[in-house]
Amino acid sequence: MSNEQIVYKTDSLTPKEIKAAVRIQLQELNEGFLSSLGEKPLTLIFSFAASNPSGVLVLAKNSETDKVIGYVLGSTNTRRFYKEFLAKRFVPAVVYFLPRMLSLAKIKKGFETLLYPMRKKEENTQEKKCDAELLDLAVTKDYHGKGIAPRLFEMLVQQFRQKGVQCFDIPTTEGLDRAHHFYEKMGAQRVGVVYVHGQQKTFIYQYHIEENGR
Numbered sequence: 364m365s366n367e368q369i370v371y372k373t374d375s376l377t378p379k380e381i382k383a384a385v386r387i388q389l390q391e392l393n394e395g396f397l398s399s400l401g402e403k404p405l406t407l408i409f410s411f412a413a414s415n416p417s418g419v420l421v422l423a424k425n426s427e428t429d430k431v432i433g434y435v436l437g438s439t440n441t442r443r444f445y446k447e448f449l450a451k452r453f454v455p456a457v458v459y460f461l462p463r464m465l466s467l468a469k470i471k472k473g474f475e476t477l478l479y480p481m482r483k484k485e486e487n488t489q490e491k492k493c494d495a496e497l498l499d500l501a502v503t504k505d506y507h508g509k510g511i512a513p514r515l516f517e518m519l520v521q522q523f524r525q526k527g528v529q530c531f532d533i534p535t536t537e538g539l540d541r542a543h544h545f546y547e548k549m550g551a552q553r554v555g556v557v558y559v560h561g562q563q564k565t566f567i568y569q570y571h572i573e574e575n576g577r
């Protein structure tokens with residue numbers, strides 16, 4: 364594979380491409396609330412991010428095979444993003460989410476996820492608050508270590524910059540050592556820890572766009 368074979372797309376994403384990104388999410392990140400929702404609800408969230416000004420979805424594709432091999436998902440303001448998602452996609456959200464949420468454990472996890480941006484504000488001791496977030500980034504295993512993830516990260520920064528974002532948070536689950544190393548390599552700094560789901564730690568990394576000169 365040469366780097367020329369990889370194309371990065373932010374616009375005119377097709378439903379098939381979005382579904383392929385969701386499948387990478389389910390394959391590469393099989394823990395956490397988002398993955399537990401399953402394919403259809405996740406597809407709703409990803410599609411909303413692709414079409415809403417407060418969302419960003421960038422896909423990496425192998426142009427020879429036409430396969431999606433990675434993606435990055437972000438929001439310029441996560442509280443607003445979830446609020447708008449519920450307001451604008453209420454009916455499909457209820458239809459798809461409810462059957463999957465019909466267990467107390469999942470309802471609890473769901474609320475914890477939705478309330479997390481507020482808790483983050485309370486618990487993050489750093490002075491600077493960032494409303495924007497990198498919500499998710501994944502590359503299929505065959506393409507790890509090949510420069511795809513750094514390029515996706517840069518594309519997200521570029522999109523955020525165009526939308527006036529100066530800094531963004533990156534919540535990551537404890538134990539994702541490769542991801543932590545990756546974010547540190549990209550210039551992000553760990554600024555806090557939040558307990559989103561019970562005793563499971565979520566590390567908050569923060570990235571300042573101007574300071575890193577991207």
Ligand SMILES: CC(C)(COP(=O)(O)OP(=O)(O)OC[C@H]1O[C@@H](n2cnc3c(N)ncnc32)[C@H](O)[C@@H]1OP(=O)(O)O)[C@@H](O)C(=O)NCCC(=O)NCCS
Nearest residue numbers: 391500501502506507508509512535539540541542544545
């Ligand atoms: C996180 C992810 C997108 C990074 O993409 P990638 O192509 O693997 O990234 P890179 O290879 O450029 O960087 C990973 C770094 O971690 C290092 N690394 C590998 N395994 C590691 C480990 N177990 N512990 C610590 N560092 C590790 C690599 O050597 C590399 O550092 P280097 O470039 O200084 O050598 C990719 O690994 C992935 O999709 N993982 C599964 C999904 C995921 O965890 N996403 C994060 C959700 S927040």
